[in-house]
Amino acid sequence: MVEISVQDALVAFAAERDWEQFHTPENLAKSIAIEAGELLECFQWSADAEPKRVREELADVLTYCHLLAIRIGANPDQLVLDKLEVTRKKYPVETARGVSTKYDKLPDSSS
Numbered sequence: 001m002v003e004i005s006v007q008d009a010l011v012a013f014a015a016e017r018d019w020e021q022f023h024t025p026e027n028l029a030k031s032i033a034i035e036a037g038e039l040l041e042c043f044q045w046s047a048d049a050e051p052k053r054v055r056e057e058l059a060d061v062l063t064y065c066h067l068l069a070i071r072i073g074a075n076p077d078q079l080v081l082d083k084l085e086v087t088r089k090k091y092p093v094e095t096a097r098g099v100s101t102k103y104d105k106l107p108d109s110s111s
């Protein structure tokens, strides 16, 4: 079986429909927020959301995130890894382990 990457599948999906014209960074950023709202809606009245719906809404969020990354010429995995490097430094294991405190309220790990 030939495996097609998420990126290639999304590029083909949009090209077949001549939808690149609608996939501007602004429209895609709005679409991420809209689909994130739909994901949140799954939990509106109960923490016990329907798993199938959650997966579908999460897929829409991820789809628009990938489309935005493609549009700005970025690799989504690399974006996450680059940011994780920054976040690792903001939340050193020594001070952040087991607590959800915001980085600017954590004790100084170097002292």
Ligand SMILES: Nc1ccn([C@H]2C[C@H](O)[C@@H](COP(=O)(O)OP(=O)(O)OP(=O)(O)O)O2)c(=O)n1
Pocket (backbone or CB within 6 Å): 019, 022, 038, 059, 060, 061, 063, 064
């Ligand atoms: N101009 C568009 C419209 C849709 N899609 C893709 C991305 C989404 O993953 C999927 C579904 O988009 P819908 O607008 O149909 O959204 P929902 O599936 O959330 O439908 P509904 O709003 O009825 O819940 O189609 C896209 O790439 N570009």
